[in-house]
């Protein structure tokens with residue numbers, strides 16, 4: 001998690017998602033929207049741990065699968081607590097862990113498991129479907145030359161992952177209404193709803 005849901009999760013979870021996504025016309029909190037919309041940090045200000053995460057994408061992928069399964073098993077607990085009430089503490093933990101490992105920007109729709117553990121929201125152009133045409137010959141960013149291109153690293157990370165071909169899937173445009181939300185809970189709610197539908 002941190003990371004996408006198992007298989008990316010399909011469909012919308014009617015009840016929990018409805019409670020979590022702001023109503024049409026309603027804005028995400030100013031802080032959340034600003035955090036997700038902010039251009040990526042200057043390279044000097046970026047942590048270097050994300051490069052370690054890309055190098056260890058295979059191990060992190062395994063860890064993610066385990067955590068995703070655990071979160072799904074805990075679905076009855078999230079439901080009993082209320083997804084909305086669980087949001088705050090889970091989001092706090094998610095933010096700490098993912099900020100440290102991935103320079104996460106809490107976009108609320110994590111795609112790390114499809115991008116080699118390289119967060120695309122750190123691309124200064126925030127491209128979600130591959131690099132722009134400006135990648136330098138040394139694999140660095142045209143906007144921030146000191147920074148390796150997030151998408152070059154995404155490809156390297158994806159080649160290390162068991163399900164690295166997920167990088168070939170076309171990602172939807174970023175939904176700014178989800179900025180600042182917990183992807184972990186969102187993915188869990190969607191996956192639980194999909195399983196309910198499949199079982200019906």
Ligand code: SF4
Pocket residue numbers: 002003098102103104105106107108109110111112119120121183
């Ligand atoms: S900003 Fe989005 S894609 Fe990047 S690590 Fe955070 S939740 Fe995942």
